[in-house]
Amino acid sequence: MIELHNVTVTYQKDAPALNGINLKIPKGDFVFLTGASGAGKSTLLRLIYAAVTPTRGHVVVDGQNVTRMTRHQIPFLRRNIGVVFQDFKLLQSRSVYDNVAITLEVLGWEKKDIGKKVYHILKQLGIEHKLDASPQRLSGGEQQRVALARALVNEPRILLADEPTGNLDDHNKDQILRIFKEANIRGTTVVIASHDKRVVHYSHNRIVHLDKGSIKEAHDVTPQA
Amino acid sequence: MSRPRHNLRPHASTMGHWSRFCYFAGKAWANLIGNKLVTILTVFTITLALLIISLFLLFYVNLEGTVEQWSRKVVVTAYFDNELSPQELGALKNRIAALPGTESVKYIAKDEALKRFRSRLKGQEALLEGVAPDVLPASIEISLKKQFRSVDSVTGFVVGLKRIQGIGEVQYGEEWVRKFFTFFQFLRVLGILIGSFLILAVLFIVSNTIKLTILARKEELEILSLVGATPFFIKAPFLIEGMLQGAVGSLLAVILLVGGYYTFLAQAVNFLSFNPAESGLIFLPTEYIVALLLGGIMLGLIGSLASLKKFATT
Numbered sequence: 001m002i003e004l005h006n007v008t009v010t011y012q013k014d015a016p017a018l019n020g021i022n023l024k025i026p027k028g029d030f031v032f033l034t035g036a037s038g039a040g041k042s043t044l045l046r047l048i049y050a051a052v053t054p055t056r057g058h059v060v061v062d063g064q065n066v067t068r069m070t071r072h073q074i075p076f077l078r079r080n081i082g083v084v085f086q087d088f089k090l091l092q093s094r095s096v097y098d099n100v101a102i103t104l105e106v107l108g109w110e111k112k113d114i115g116k117k118v119y120h121i122l123k124q125l126g127i128e129h130k131l132d133a134s135p136q137r138l139s140g141g142e143q144q145r146v147a148l149a150r151a152l153v154n155e156p157r158i159l160l161a162d163e164p165t166g167n168l169d170d171h172n173k174d175q176i177l178r179i180f181k182e183a184n185i186r187g188t189t190v191v192i193a194s195h196d197k198r199v200v201h202y203s204h205n206r207i208v209h210l211d212k213g214s215i216k217e218a219h220d221v222t223p224q225a
Numbered sequence: 226m227s228r229p230r231h232n233l234r235p236h237a238s239t240m241g242h243w244s245r246f247c248y249f250a251g252k253a254w255a256n257l258i259g260n261k262l263v264t265i266l267t268v269f270t271i272t273l274a275l276l277i278i279s280l281f282l283l284f285y286v287n288l289e290g291t292v293e294q295w296s297r298k299v300v301v302t303a304y305f306d307n308e309l310s311p312q313e314l315g316a317l318k319n320r321i322a323a324l325p326g327t328e329s330v331k332y333i334a335k336d337e338a339l340k341r342f343r344s345r346l347k348g349q350e351a352l353l354e355g356v357a358p359d360v361l362p363a364s365i366e367i368s369l370k371k372q373f374r375s376v377d378s379v380t381g382f383v384v385g386l387k388r389i390q391g392i393g394e395v396q397y398g399e400e401w402v403r404k405f406f407t408f409f410q411f412l413r414v415l416g417i418l419i420g421s422f423l424i425l426a427v428l429f430i431v432s433n434t435i436k437l438t439i440l441a442r443k444e445e446l447e448i449l450s451l452v453g454a455t456p457f458f459i460k461a462p463f464l465i466e467g468m469l470q471g472a473v474g475s476l477l478a479v480i481l482l483v484g485g486y487y488t489f490l491a492q493a494v495n496f497l498s499f500n501p502a503e504s505g506l507i508f509l510p511t512e513y514i515v516a517l518l519l520g521g522i523m524l525g526l527i528g529s530l531a532s533l534k535k536f537a538t539t
Contacts, residue, residue, distance in 0.1 A: 049451070072455065079453035089448055093259070105248070106454040108240045150452070 001027040001158065001189050002048055007057035009043050017043040019213040021057070025191060027157075030184045032200045033193040035210035041193035042086070044210070045160045048191070049081045050074045062157060079107060082151030084161035088143050090135040096122070097131045100149045107154060121153045125179060141172035148179055159183055161192045165199050173199060253465035256442070263438045264470065270434045271474025272481070274427035275521055279482045281423060282517075283509055285416045290507055292409050296374045299405070301383060301397040304362040308335060313391065320389050321365065326373030326382045331366045335359045362393075376406050431528040435467055439532050460533050467529030468522050475521020479514055
């Protein structure tokens with residue numbers, strides 16, 4: 001599903017953000033990317049949704065070489081990838097509904113279908129009563145759910161999340177992780193970048209540890225008792 | 226490389242072309258209403274810019290009109306030593322009228338020539354006392370068609386005229402004609418230069434103003450791009466917005482111009498020493514007004530396109 005072949009990303013000449021990365025994430029996998037700040041976790045996620053071009057090597061997603069995609073092909077790749085950003089990237093001047101609907105509008109869905117689908121996903125995430133609210137009036141956990149709803153509403157094949165539990169309390173963390181798990185059970189490949197130990201040890205998941213742009217270890221962990 | 230598969234769920238019906246256009250237009254309208262201040266600023270900039278251009282056009286059109294009036298004074302005069310018989314005169318007039326470029330032919334008899342001369346000496350008519358009525362030669366005055374009023378055409382016309390039997394000396398104020406047309410050409414080039422400069426400046430200003438609206442929604446553009454919007458999907462509402470702003474801006478400019486022009490005509494008599502309504506002052510022709518309105522729409526469209534070029538990338 002996701003393959004990185006000898007990928008190097010250099011933002012500044014002498015300090016590569018990622019260095020010679022080789023990684024394979026099969027379809028339906030649930031992977032945690034761990035590592036300290038600046039280890040290259042976010043860059044690796046950005047490579048997958050083509051927001052960053054590798055300096056060397058190539059990235060294959062769903063059988064297609066992302067590195068060789070044209071500007072006009074990239075949107076179609078992104079329609080299969082849901083992304084939850086660290087800063088949520090919600091439009092504060094729009095309602096919760098608008099923020100989620102944007103994903104389906106881009107796909108050209110009819111208004112009536114968008115309405116049903118958005119309500120359905122918000123209900124699944126337990127925030128359907130906030131439909132008309134502005135994101136700035138929501139708590140951190142609720143904003144995170146809106147961001148998740150936007151990423152999940154078109155049932156993407158891949159779900160990426162960058163520090164999705166960063167500012168949440170333990171209760172909210174568990175709930176958010178449960179949603180990721182449910183998406184994974186439905187067949188979505190999930191990749192989460194996080195340095196939160198509680199999150200990483202959430203369940204039987206593969207962990208890819210990054211250190212200064214290189215993979216140091218990749219293994220499965222058993223959940224803590 | 227084949228295009229990636231679309232992720233459209235089978236249960237969802239997708240928009241047709243018309244629905245899609247309505248969606249973009251709706252988005253554009255919502256954005257215009259949602260960003261009132263920036264919208265007003267953009268429309269105001271377009272109005273002001275087009276008002277400057279239309280005032281320049283108004284000035285240019287009137288200048289051309291004046292020059293056209295002056296160019297009517299380019300008259301070729303052919304002299305005869307003796308009076309012609311009516312038959313000879315008729316034949317000659319027909320031959321001149323057949324020359325390409327002739328607009329009108331007028332015969333000035335000897336006594337008519339003296340009468341004209343006398344009228345020019347107003348107050349000093351005494352100078353002509355005792356002068357024989359046939360002292361001045363008879364002549365034919367030929368006015369030229371508009372397109373034949375250039376230096377080369379006049380010279381060519383005179384060569385043709387001289388070939389006609391019975392024509393003596395020919396005068397057309399060669400030096401004056403040359404100076405006049407050189408000045409006219411200079412005015413034209415200057416007008417085109419200033420006009421082009423104005424259009425470029427206006428395009429720059431409008432594009433920068435529209436850039437403000439795009440900057441204000443940079444975050445939205447980024448999110449749209451990240452959830453898989455095509456460049457066209459991102460650009461379309463902005464282009465419609467630009468065209469709407471251009472249309473409203475140009476309409477306002479035309480209204481202000483018409484209002485300003487007729488107010489000026491009504492008031493000018495009070496503070497100018499002439500009445501502009503009687504001085505041949507003309508308003509912009511309809512095709513110029515239509516061009517201004519279409520120009521406003523194009524200005525909005527090009528301004529949006531230029532501003533989006535930088536932002537609507539992956």
